[in-house]
Amino acid sequence: MLTRKDPTQFRNYRESMDPLSVGRERYRRKDYVGALKAFTEAINITTGHLLVDALDHRAATYEKLSQLQSALRDSKEIIDLKPEAAKGYLRCAKVLQLRGDDNLAIKIYERGLKKVKIGTDEDRPVSPPPKSTHRWGQRLNMDQLLQKMFAKLHQKQDPKKNLDPLVMLPIEIAHVVCSFLEMRDLVVCLAVSKPWKAFLESSHALWTTIDLGATRRPISQASLRSYLRRSNYTLQRATFRLDGTGIDESKLKFLAKTCKLLDYLEFRRGFVGESLIKTLPLLTNLRSLVLSKNCTSSPDYVAKILSGCPHLRVAEFQSVSSYGSIPSLQWKNMSSLSSLALSTSPPGIISVDRFNLNELIEATSNLKSFSFTGFNFGDPRQPQLDFSKWTHLEHLNLQESSFMPLLPETLLTLDISRMWHIPGLPSIVLPKLTLLNCVGTPALRLTNILTLLRDSMSANRLEELYLGGEWSLVNSDPVSQIPVCPSVTTLSLEGSYLDENVILEILGKFPSLRFVDLSRTRVTGVTIKELMIRNNRPPERLRLIHCEDISPDAIEHARAMGITVESGYPSTTVRNGRQVWRDRFM
Numbered sequence: 001m002l003t004r005k006d007p008t009q010f011r012n013y014r015e016s017m018d019p020l021s022v023g024r025e026r027y028r029r030k031d032y033v034g035a036l037k038a039f040t041e042a043i044n045i046t047t048g049h050l051l052v053d054a055l056d057h058r059a060a061t062y063e064k065l066s067q068l069q070s071a072l073r074d075s076k077e078i079i080d081l082k083p084e085a086a087k088g089y090l091r092c093a094k095v096l097q098l099r100g101d102d103n104l105a106i107k108i109y110e111r112g113l114k115k116v117k118i119g120t121d122e123d124r125p126v127s128p129p130p131k132s133t134h135r136w137g138q139r140l141n142m143d144q145l146l147q148k149m150f151a152k153l154h155q156k157q158d159p160k161k162n163l164d165p166l167v168m169l170p171i172e173i174a175h176v177v178c179s180f181l182e183m184r185d186l187v188v189c190l191a192v193s194k195p196w197k198a199f200l201e202s203s204h205a206l207w208t209t210i211d212l213g214a215t216r217r218p219i220s221q222a223s224l225r226s227y228l229r230r231s232n233y234t235l236q237r238a239t240f241r242l243d244g245t246g247i248d249e250s251k252l253k254f255l256a257k258t259c260k261l262l263d264y265l266e267f268r269r270g271f272v273g274e275s276l277i278k279t280l281p282l283l284t285n286l287r288s289l290v291l292s293k294n295c296t297s298s299p300d301y302v303a304k305i306l307s308g309c310p311h312l313r314v315a316e317f318q319s320v321s322s323y324g325s326i327p328s329l330q331w332k333n334m335s336s337l338s339s340l341a342l343s344t345s346p347p348g349i350i351s352v353d354r355f356n357l358n359e360l361i362e363a364t365s366n367l368k369s370f371s372f373t374g375f376n377f378g379d380p381r382q383p384q385l386d387f388s389k390w391t392h393l394e395h396l397n398l399q400e401s402s403f404m405p406l407l408p409e410t411l412l413t414l415d416i417s418r419m420w421h422i423p424g425l426p427s428i429v430l431p432k433l434t435l436l437n438c439v440g441t442p443a444l445r446l447t448n449i450l451t452l453l454r455d456s457m458s459a460n461r462l463e464e465l466y467l468g469g470e471w472s473l474v475n476s477d478p479v480s481q482i483p484v485c486p487s488v489t490t491l492s493l494e495g496s497y498l499d500e501n502v503i504l505e506i507l508g509k510f511p512s513l514r515f516v517d518l519s520r521t522r523v524t525g526v527t528i529k530e531l532m533i534r535n536n537r538p539p540e541r542l543r544l545i546h547c548e549d550i551s552p553d554a555i556e557h558a559r560a561m562g563i564t565v566e567s568g569y570p571s572t573t574v575r576n577g578r579q580v581w582r583d584r585f586m
Contacts, residue, residue, distance in 0.1 A: 116142070
């Protein structure tokens with residue numbers, strides 16, 4: 001039985017093999033003269049890639065015997081036989097470096113990089129080379145090795161041409177480049193080199209934002225101190241978590257004590273507690289506070305936070321829950337507040353009487369934007385809310401709520417979408433309105449919409465109109481009463497159960513449309529054709545998701561005319577929290 005435990009027997013077996021294998025065995029034993037003889041014999045009897053291997057092995061043997069001219073001759077013959085392979089250029093350049101001719105070696109490497117295509121030259125060694133870090137059986141990317149050896153020699157020959165970009169670029173440009181990095185990437189870059197660390201730590205403007213909203217482990221006090229020190233305690237924006245992996249009361253107090261310029265603070269995940277209510281008033285320069293959808297707060301905590309921070313200008317509470325006590329909320333003067341957003345989670349669990357809105361209106365006299373989504377009307381016997389007391393209000397969002405207050409004439413945008421029940425619908429006229437969203441609000445009929453938009457359409461102020469939704473528009477609605485309004489550039493009829501002729505009549509009322517959403521409607525290619533042959537220029541964008549009656553030819557024709565068309569059906573894939581749409585025609 002043949003085993004490696006008997007060296008003599010194993011060597012005799014290897015000697016009986018082909019000359020190329022014999023030469024490798026002798027080379028491994030450092031018998032270079034015997035290996036040279038075996039490789040020469042292999043060259044005389046082989047062709048193709050085996051001939052290239054034999055020439056390469058003989059050139060390596062010549063190197064060991066210090067016969068560099070002969071090694072150079074074999075490497076040049078390899079290049080002539082197989083110019084698209086990196087092996088000959090690597091061997092030739094190595095021999096030239098051993099001769100001290102680095103300039104010519106650089107040219108050989110450059111020639112090889114031009115001839116060898118990326119990803120096409122791989123080589124697997126027949127036997128494991130001695131003292132090799134290469135894993136046996138793994139393919140070698142010879143083109144990558146060629147690039148690596150060229151870069152190594154180029155750096156050795158002229159180190160001045162291999163410059164650190166952050167060190168050599170103008171400071172202003174380096175700052176712009178680094179400003180696109182996320183917080184985690186900036187921290188990683190600190191470990192690249194000492195010059196990088198010195199540059200990054202001296203650039204205080206790069207560390208004015210800290211985002212720990214997606215961390216899995218809490219940040220230590222020492223790490224927080226180091227980060228704030230790099231910003232020179234000029235932190236302006238911060239995002240934290242309030243759960244076990246987030247920031248605690250001691251760290252938040254340290255932040256309030258050291259960072260007097262903190263302007264924006266956001267919390268993700270967790271529950272608002274007394275510790276946060278006690279600490280937020282210490283941030284005297286805070287202007288924007290956001291509690292995201294996964295950060296739950298109760299109505300009384302909302303009142304305590306807003307009353308304790310009268311300097312706030314923007315406040316968002318995206319997940320107001322019904323937990324906690326039910327006191328009579330007391331609102332202090334908040335004349336600095338210009339934007340307030342309150343959303344229930346889930347919608348409909350909290351009534352408006354929980355917030356004592358009449359006092360809130362008096363306390364926020366300068367409010368310009370108010371979002372109050374998902375609230376129900378509560379006691380039907382209570383008087384109608386009067387939002388007209390907000391004399392500066394410009395943006396109002398009542399999405400998924402079930403009440404309609406008296407509205408101020410100063411409104412520019414109004415979102416009353418997905419409101420299934422509106423008790424005591426008032427007759428409202430908004431002369432300055434530029435955007436109306438009433439998708440999925442069957443309680444608001446077309447006659448109510450036209451009354452609401454009468455003055456804004458006659459004055460050509462309306463720019464965006466979102467209608468549609470199930471049961472929002474029906475064929476019996478008086479579509480002919482819609483006035484022509486050339487100021488409207490965006491129109492959505494998504495999900496409306498209208499016949500195509502009714503949709504065409506509505507589209508004809510708005511001759512200057514730039515974006516049209518007809519998703520989940522029964523339109524055909526006739527509508528697409530009508531949009532393209534308008535007297536004015538056709539729309540720039542069409543959204544036709546789930547339109548089963550439109551042929552692929554109509555969509556391709558619209559795209560050929562330069563219109564951006566979004567069509568297809570929703571897939572089950574969700575990326576970054578957004579549904580991915582699959583185009584059935586592409």
